[in-house]
Amino acid sequence: MVILFAGACATGQMKESGRAKWCESSEPAIGDNGETLAQLDEHALAEGLECLKFSVGSCWARYNTPGIAPLVLTIAPGGEVQAAVLDGGLAGSAEGACIVSAARRSRFASFSGPAMTVRYPFVMR
16 A cells, blocks of 8 residues: 555544644444444445544655555544554654654544554555
8 A cells, every 4th residue: 555645634634733734533433233342344444444544644755765554553542643653664664753742632433342553564655
């Protein structure tokens, strides 16, 4: 996947504070039965990651450092990112710090089960 700076959020709501911009997915994850999902499904994760790609794209536009950014996220039931850890060559760099900061500001759809951990590799080029 190539991360490119986008002009707007594909899903969710655009948030801004100073120079920082991010996108939040704010709807609960609802299953076919109409009830809130116990864990985020592939569709709900994809929507949240689409929002996060916008924020990560802002980091790419700012620092323009190529590399792979494997990001491990712990997502709370309310959709907040409890923890974000970056591995790989961008870890410890200014762009890596930007990516982690963007991830911590991200918000996924809410769900009813325990916190969940996902790993997603962003390719910066």
